[in-house]
Amino acid sequence: MPVIQAQNLTKKFGDFTAVDGISFEVAPGESFGLLGPNGAGKSTTMRMIGGTSLRTSGSLTVLGLDPEERGPEVRASLGVVPQQDSLDEELRARDNLIVYGRYFGLPRAYLETKADELLEFAQLTEKAKAKVNALSGGMKRRLTIARGLVNEPRILLLDEPTTGLDPQARHILWDRLFRLKEQGVTLVITTHFMDEAEQLCDRLVVIDHGKIVAEGSPQALIREYSTREVVEVRFGSARNAAMEAELRGMAERIEVLPDRILLYARDGEGLLEQISRRGLNPLTSLVRRSSLEDVFLRLTGRSLID
């Protein structure tokens, strides 16, 4: 049985439709991604899962319960890492974990042990006694993530978890999330980093303007919506647009961005040779494998970070 089941889930704010009839299921132990440009409706969907945003129509169950009616029961099993940190800046790092754990009705003795374990998880053991306002942005983020684990959640909702983390912290977090998954925790993740989505998500949906525009594993989406390879060429921002006409027809698909042109082809090197044989000398060129970024660009017409 799926742990999350959404059917025609819709959320309107007045006349504006933020989430527009999306349907998806998340299996136990799965790592499920929500991708989409700013304002696509990802955070709103997350909030509906936690029962802190009321849906306008459609149905939604989390662990078999309707989060609107059984909010406390649903949230008792949920770990929430909101997009925007909500730590108490005046309290010490460790006290933030304990106070938050108290909201779940967790006993003090349990929390004393748990807080130390979670500080270790967030690599903040040395900062246990520091006030949150004395932590760096990335440290706060890590503390927020650790806090979401205080109740041993069955489902962990991560809304852009690694925003603000340095590359090393990001990789460590990926590793830890991966192992949480091995321990049976279901992950629901939104992110603007494709490498993160590719690393972490078994399956993902791409949302645009509140609608699901594609669904599948990262690999399947790349296969379906992109070519095997991509050639990136730059002619200088003034000439990029003019070169489009020249290049059209040489690749399966072409995408002109302000700073570069993307050419989609099965054989990237071959295409690049063809380009230089025509005497079109790009300032720089690069052949790479297709990534989710390309899928995203194709589906939403925007880059992931916009």
Next chain:
Amino acid sequence: MTDVRHEQPVVTFTGLDHAALAARTRRWGWLHYARYRQASEGPFLVTALMLAIGNPILYLAAMGLGLGSIVQADVSGVSYLHFVAPGLLVATVATTGAQFGTWPIFGGFKWIRNYLAAQATPLEPGQMAQGETLAIGVRLFVQAAIFWVIGLAFGAWPGGWSLLAIPIATVAALAMFTPLMAYSATLEEEGLHFNFVQRLIIMPMFLFAGTFFPLESMPIYLQWVGWVSPMWHGTQLARMASFGLAVPPWLVGVHVVFLLACIVGGQVWAHRTFTRRLVR
């Protein structure tokens, strides 16, 4: 060298009973929230204590002794100091209650985001509002008790019944607090709302609370301001307790009912505004 950490689970899962946790929060969440509010006041404890001690000393010295030396005649049948002390106690504590109902609540949604944190847990918005009232109530009670103790040193209390002024002041303060808390939860932007509240609501309620002179000495067409002020109702009751101010029984009933109605009404309203603000 091998990395030992890699073999350990990242977080231990002890098999918590989530359903039991949810049930416990449904039952006790308000108390858990009150505990947080108390913990969050921790860093400001010294400042709060200094104010709670300094305020009564200043007020009792200035009003009781200073103004009292000019007011030679008895007021309501007692010395001016005895008359003014219960009023000062209620007014100071109630003013603090009103302040707790404004910026700290607004800031909890806007800057400190403590309500948003709690919202991700099984706690429900109404329980947060209840927890606020409990924690603030305890806080105000302590402040009232400190005032009373300092009043002893000034000889401000004619008898032991004046002790009742402590819970009475707390109730009057909560009667200011809960409706303001409810209102503050509706504000999205700072703007001038609190200036307005401070100058056009709290200030008149204080000026017409009969703190420094009996409300009856005001022209009748102005007395209604006192009637809608929890501070006046609280002051009347505190004076009854302290020096036995004569109040007809029906009016005692009005004072008590008015204060309790403000608290309960404010709390019910806060339940709604907190829920509206947090669940949308």
